[in-house]
Each structure stands twice: as C-alpha cells, then as structure tokens.
Amino acid sequence: MEDTAVQPEAAIARPRSGLGKRVWRNKWIYLMILPGLIYFIIFKYVPMFGLVIAFEDYKPFKGVFGSDWVGLDHFRRLFTQPDFWNILANTLILFGMNLVFYFPVPILLALMLNEVRVSFFKRFFQTLVYLPHFMSWVIIVSISYVMLTMDGGVINELLESLGMAKINFLLSPEWFRPTYIIQVIWREAGWGTIIYLAAIASVDPQLYEAARMDGAGRFRQIWHITLPAIRSVIIVLLILKIGDVLELGFEHVYLLLNSMNRDVAEIIDTYVYTAGLRQMQFSYSSAVGLFKSVIGLILVMAANKLSKKFGEEGIY
C-alpha cells in the first residue's frame, strides 16, 4: 500500500468509485491502524481459530491442520469426570461471592464519599483507596501472607494475645473463600467507585434542592435521587461483571492455591493451566477453556437482553 503512494500522478488520477476514492484518501489512517489490527489478528483471532484443537487429538509436531479429529470426545471426558463438577461448583461459588459481597461495596463507598463536603478530605481518601488496585496480585497475596502466616503473622499473634487459638488461614480449606473475597474487596472496592462517582456528579443539583424543600433528609435524597440516577450505570456494570463470570482472576486464585485447599480453590482457569501446560493435555484443556468462554458469552448476552427488557440500554 505504501509504495503506490509514490506512483506517478496518472496512476492516482485513475477513475475510482466513491468508496475507493475515500479509502485512498485515508490511506495513511489505515496504515496507522495496521499495527494494532495485526496485533488483534495474531494474538486474539488466531487463538480463537486455534480453539479447533479442542475437537482434535492435537499433536504439536502434526500441527493444527494435521492432527486427527476426535469430535466431542474431550467434552464427553470433561462432563463424565467427577472432578469437573467440583471445579465448576468452586468457580460458580466464587463468582456468586463476587456478586453478593464485592459488587455492592463500590456503590456504597461512592454514596458515602459523595456525602463528604470537604474536598481535601475527599481527594485524600480517594488517593488512598485507589492505590491497592495498582498492586499486582502477587504483592497483595504476599502482604496477606506475611500478615496471616501461623508463624509470626500479625493477625495470628493478635488472636493469640486475645487468648484465642491461631488460625491456619493459608492452608485450610474453610478459610480460602473468605481470604479470597476480602482480598478482592480490599484491592478493587476503592477503584470501583470512580465510575459511580462520575455518574453521581452528573446529577442535577436542583433535584437535591427540591427534595430538601420537601423535607427529605440525607437518606431519602440518596434513595430517591442518587440511586435512581446511577441505576443505568449499576446495570451496565452488573452486565459486565456477569460477562466476566468465569474471570475470577487466574493469578489471584493460582497464588492462593495449595495442596491443602485444592478441593475448594481449584477453578476452571487453574485447572486449564495445570491440565494444559503442566500435563501437556493441550486439546483437553482447550476444550475446558472453550466451555468456559462459551458460558461467559451466553451469560453476557442473556444479561444484556434482560437489561433491555427492563428498559435499560445494555452495553450493545
């Protein structure tokens, strides 16, 4: 495309259709898009087509095109495996905990923050609570580890000094889920307020004034003005969250996973990693991954449809 640019004028003046002319006039713009487009094709779309190996007996030396087809064998194996149902249940439980315990927190926090009238304090608070979002899961899990460990962790020392028994937070199945969700809230709740605060900021102040005239207190103002005003933002974010249903954070769970809590901590992502890359079952684990992606896609489309039914915009 680039070298035609230096062709003699006669070639450029060649008659073209309207579309061709417009495309030609924007040739540099297309050139700008090209590197990004190549990225999306190679690293996003080629892997999508690579999913066909989920229906093959993929052998690395035979390649995607040379390997034998096995149809739905991998899926059959998946669904007949008792382990799989446990892993699926773990995944769904963590997802449910995210919806119930994490999702409302940024909304509450934004409502509280919106009531702060001293702008210095507001900004200071925001700066603090946004910070954990920028820490990797490795850092966050590491900080928790030094605080929760049985030998010298501050939380266990505290429990002991209060006369209680130490708790093995890191290596016991019953503490995995609470630890997981508290870390999620600690890292993301502050950052999650940004979008709600923006939505709240665009509410017409006259509405509050009118409500006050009618004798509405703070809670009534929040209930009847602020919440309805951010309703559509809440719904959009809920859809996005549902679309992420199975994206529980591979890194996060992987870091918390150990031989003691495996029964509750193994999720689809960690299973794909272990079965695929540790045990080299490329085809089988691709099938597991595909199953997960399809469920996610179906859920996001369903949630979107539902939100449109309730008169909201949805995300597409």
Added chain:
Amino acid sequence: MVEDRTIGGRTFAAVNYTLLAVIALVTVLPFIHVVAGSFTTNAELAAKKFVLIPTVWSWEAYRFIFSTNTIFRAMGVSIGITAAGTLFSMLVTSLMAYGLSRKDLDGRRLLMFLVVFTMLFNGGLIPTFLVVKNLGLVDSYAALILPSTITAFNMIILRNFFQNIPEGLEESAKIDGASDFGILFRIVLPLSMPAIATISLFYAVTYWNTYLSAILYLNDSAMWPIQVLLRQIVVLASGMDYSSTLDSAVPPPDQSVKMAVIVVATLPILLVYPFLQKHFAKGALIGSIKG
C-alpha cells in the same frame, strides 16, 4: 451543595466520616506494617507483633536481599520490560485509537466491532500459548510484551478522548498542509496529555506487574521479573511445600526479609503514583462516561 446543619445531618456526617476514616486505615495499615517491618529486626517484629514505627531501625533485611544479585537482576528485567513495553504499547495503541477516532473512515464500525468482540470472547490460555510458542517467542522477553501490546479497553478510552477534540482543529491543520501523522503527533497527542498519562500509567503498571506471562513463557529463572521472584520468596516459602520448591538447605527467609522484598517490588508504583494519580481519575472518566 450546602452543608446540612440539622442534628440529623450532623450525625449523618459524623458517622460517615468515621466509617470512611476506618476504611482508609484498613486500606493503608497493611502497607505500613510491611514497610515498617522491613526496616526493623526480626526480634522486634516477633516481640511487638505489629510495628507502625520501628524503635530499632535495621537495614539487615535489605542488606540480606541485596547480598546476591538475584533481586537486582529481577528488578532490571522488570524495569526493562516496563519501559520497552509501555513505549511500544502506547505507540501502537495511540496510532490505532487515532485512526479509529476519525469519523470519515470507511470500515470504522467493523474494525471497532473486531476490537470489542475480543473483550467478550477469547481463545483462552492454551491456544494463545500455542501461538506464542509457534512464533518462537518462548524464552524471550518479547513474549512478555507482544501478546499484551494493546488492551482493548485502553484503546477505546483513548479513541473516545481523541473524538472529543474539536474537528475544526484537525481540519485547519489539514488546510495548512499537515499530514495525518503530523496532525496526530503535533496536535492531537499534545492536546491529550491527561489521557496519555493515564493510559501510560495503566500500561506501565500492567508491565511492572507481569506475572502470568512470565510463568507461562519463561523457563529460565535467570530471566524472571520481580513479581515471579516475589512469589518464590514469600508465597511459596509460607506454604508447606517450601523444601520442594527451593533449595532445602536454605532456611525459609525471615519475616523482615519477606517484607523487604515486598517493599522493593512495590516501590516503583508508590513512587510514580502520586504524580500521575491527579490525571487518571479525570482521564479514565472522560473515556468511559462518553463511551
């Protein structure tokens, strides 16, 4: 809004401020504990449980972790991929974002759809791994950068920001004979500094936090970035499989040593964050709200 001076209003404000103060404390105390703990001796940590300001200052933990060059090397790797990755990502992302911000472009909707679709559906871990492997990127630093060149969300934020720049500016530049590249680099980018700063921060943080790609694509522990090393030192050493994962002759590192490694891995973010944080709230908002 005016301050509410009724009794109800005052109580509300008092409760609200108290709760927020508690939340702020809960957010920062773990950091303070770790930083303070890294600067004291293990004996003081063991005796006092929770240290806000060390009474005995000690560089012992830092002297210990910097006594070999493992940490230096890992920091170097992380700094390198953060610098190179951020620059490369910003270049490719802004070019594409600007292209897609031009309303007169044919095929714009299709291209946007192609980008957005990748946010809804993806090939997953294994097929992506096979692509990277077949490209021969395994055991090279390019494997930490190329597969994450563009974050679709960042690109869309930037595109929305570019779209809000008045078209008249670009048109008049065009009449003055500026090329499309000239318009982007001399007019659009300088006008978009808050957005550029925000997105650069997002990319830089992502690269600094690189962990998954490193464990997927780098077999050689000498190439590990700081995050992978941090996990080896803190997470694995706190689990029970310590002896099987590291040399069993070496005793598990002390609490203060683990804390020092956490501080070192976190420090760059803490240093950059105050300078950029005034931009990012604004930058991220402009992009997402008008989306």
